[in-house]
Amino acid sequence: MGTTVEFSGTVRRWNPDKPGGLAVVDVPDDCVTQLGGRKQRRVTGTLNGAEFAGSTMLVAGGGFCVGVSKAALKAADAGVGDDVEVVLQREQP
Structure with missing residues (x-):
């Protein structure tokens, strides 16, 4: 069983100078601790209800x-600049 957080966010480019680059959603400060702190880790969850896996x-x-x-953006019918509903789950070590 893992820890789950839910939040709303806006899809943006990791690097705005690279229009085809990585898309990200910022995690609100109040959710960071629940996800185990500011560490890179694999997470699973949903984006607008569509399942996806990513990395913090x-x-x-x-x-x-x-x-x-x-692929996750397509499944969620979302794109850069769109507001999305995010559910992330971090597996317990």
């Missing part, structure tokens, strides 16, 4: 986000 990662300046693949 640090953002320069103290932020934290989860990467979202093109």
